Amino acid sequence: MKVTKFAKVLSGVMISTMVLAGCGGSGDKASDKKDDVKLTESGFPIVEEEVSFKMMGPNVGLAEWKDMPVFQEYAKKTGINFEFTTPPVADFSTKLNLALASGDLPDVIYAAGNSNLTDTMVIEYGEQGTFVALEDLIDENMPNFSKILKENDTIRRSITTPDGHIYTLPSLAMNEPTAVWPRGPMWYRGDWLEALNVTELPKTTDEFYDLLVRMRDEDPNGNGQKDEIPLTDVKMESTRPWLMAAFGLTNFGVQEQDGKVIYAPTTENYKGYLEFMNKLYSEKLLDQEVFSQADEQKKAKGQKNQIGLFPDWFSYFTTGKEEKDALNDPMFQPLTSEYSKETVVPISAGISRGTFAITKEAASPEALLRWIDYFYGDEGAFYINKGPEGALWEWAENSEGEKVRVYTENVDLANVEDTRGTITPAYGLTVPNIDYKNTEDLYIRGNADDEMDTTFTDFINSETEEKITANGQLPMPLLYLSKDEIDQIKDTQTDLSTYIEQMEAKFITGVEPLSNWDKYVDTVNSMGLEKYLEIYQKALDNYNKQ
Incomplete structure (x- = not known):
């Protein structure tokens, strides 16, 4: 049965009214209530008399936001309460789109993230007036965030849309060394290196190849079987950034090179990467199931002691060993090659957009900006991550008379994170804040006299500084495209992404011979690459002029 456009719109409005009841849009207008x-x-408090706003955000399912101590205690502190609409994470994008399309709006959209509150949506609804432009309100109402913008102009440029407005506030990874990771790193299995008497990690692609051959042939897992897999991944998603970097490339798409936007997958450097990876695959140095296995299969191989180099957030996530054993698993050392004599790796900008937006329904954007600004300071950043005193942690006195933080009795020390997920929304979501500083005064102990063991954290930070930070290069600034530009390239972007991923797998496995490289490049060009690069170049030029 054919459904008319009017019926679809009417149905959407009716559904959103039922699903998002209480989310906003009825009663007095914001201007009347201001x-x-x-x-x-x-x-604190922020308001002279208690006030209530409506907030919409995704729920990971461990607790209702109205029951979370973070919101309950902060309401007492600020005088600002919220009525929450929190669909499950899996449904949030649909529910958010319904709310925006129907006009049945909350006052605040919280922790949506760029995947749900996309650049296109921010620009479209910002230009329509659905989202409040915040740039003129920040200095007066957000001292913490204003200070950050003054110290780092990159952040302001990254969150300013082409029409000159700031419609959403970001999550900022500023204090944690691992914030520079674009993905989980790669890790060598340390006991394999010891078995092979490797005292220095490879620094060139040739040395790297030689080590993988030794892993394949010299039985480093010591079981007498030829079952070693030197290198593994799932569809190259995590190893790609680190290995492409050996060929001077920092992104599987557009990247900046001396102020010019290039498309990495059509460069000779990328061809060199494909040739190298095809060599590894053909000689069974790269997992033969790399393009077909799931992460669970990769981890199963790691727990059977079958893989020597692999990606993951931490190595013990794959090996199944204990955290202390992971201290012997060194992070991948970036490589150089004939294509790139300089050691380089991609790094993250540490800025996640779309985490806080105020809609036109809000009676006082100023109050809401003051409310959120707390989380852009160290005290508030700790609060949103660890919660208020008495929930996850409390003060105790150790045997030396010092006040220290310890976990409360209700916390399962074997599973602290699940408890934390009932206390704060900053669990599995990107929330608007800065990373709290990982310093001794913020450490939480199991009991007051526990020694503070930062051995693993120190190891991770040291490896990150030496291997990643010291060689880091941002592939491209965090750009906004205009709505018109996004409309022009969205189909091209989808087609390019699909095609280059398919062809990468074919070239590496040998299904497509690299003798067809020129044909591949011609196909990419025929998809509208020239216009695609032109639009990104314009956006980059505009960004650099801000």
Whole structure:
């Protein structure tokens, strides 16, 4: 049965009204209620009389936001309460789109992230006036965030849309060394290196190849069987950034090179990467199931002691060993090659957009900006991550008379994170804040006299500084394209991404011979690559002019 456009719209409005009941849009307009919200001069409380707003965000399912101590205690501190609409993470994108399309709006969209509140949506609904432009309100109402913008102009440029407005606030990874990771790193299995008497990691692609051959042939797992897999991954998603970097490339798509936007998968450097990976695959140095296995299969091989180099957030996630054993698993040393004599690796900008937006329904954007600004300071960043005193942690006195933080009695020390997920929304979601500093005064102990063991953290930070930070290069600034530009290239972007992923697998496995490279490049060019690069170049030029 054919459904008319009008019926679809009407149905959407009716559904969103039922699903998002209480989320906003009815009763007095924001302009009518604005005079009712009286702000204090500064600090806490934020408002002279208690006020309630409506917030929408994704729920990971461990607790309702209204029951979370973070919101309950912060409401007492600020005088600002919320009525929450929190669909499950899996449904959030659909529910958010319904709310925006129907006009049945919350006052605040929280922790949506760029995957749900996309650049296109931010620009479209910002230009329509659905989202409040925040740039003129920040200095007066957000001292913490204003300080950050003054110290780092990259952040302001990264969150400013082409029409000159700031419609959403970001999550900022500023204090944790691992924030530079674009993905989980690669890790060598340390006991294999010891078995092979390897005292220095490979630094060139030739040395790397030689080590993989030794892993394949010299029985480093010591079981007498030829079952070693030197290198593994799932569809090259995590190893690709680190190995492409050996060929001077930092992104599987557009990247900046001396102020010019290039498309990495059509360069001679990328061809060199494919030739190298095809060599590894053909000689069974690269897992023969790399393009077909799931992460669970990769981990199963790791727990059977079958793989020598693999990607993961931490090595013990794959090996199944204990955290202390992972201290012997060194991070992958970036490589050089004939294509790139300089050691380089891609790094993350540490900025996640779309984590906080205020809609036109809000009676006082100023109050909401003061509310969120707390989380852009160290105290508030710790609060949103670890919760208030008495929930996840409490103060205790150790035998030396020092006050230290310890976990409360209700916390399962073997599974702290699940408890934390009932206390704060900053669990499995990208929330608007800065990373709290990983310093001794923020450490939480099992009991007051526990020694603070930062051995593993120190190891991770040291490896990150030496292997990644010291060689890091941002592939491309965090750009905004205009709605018109996004419309022009969205089909091209989808087609390019699909094609180059398919062809990477074919070239590496030998299904497609590299003698067809020129044909491949011609196909990519025929997909509208020239216009695609032109639009990104314009966006980059505009970014650099800000």
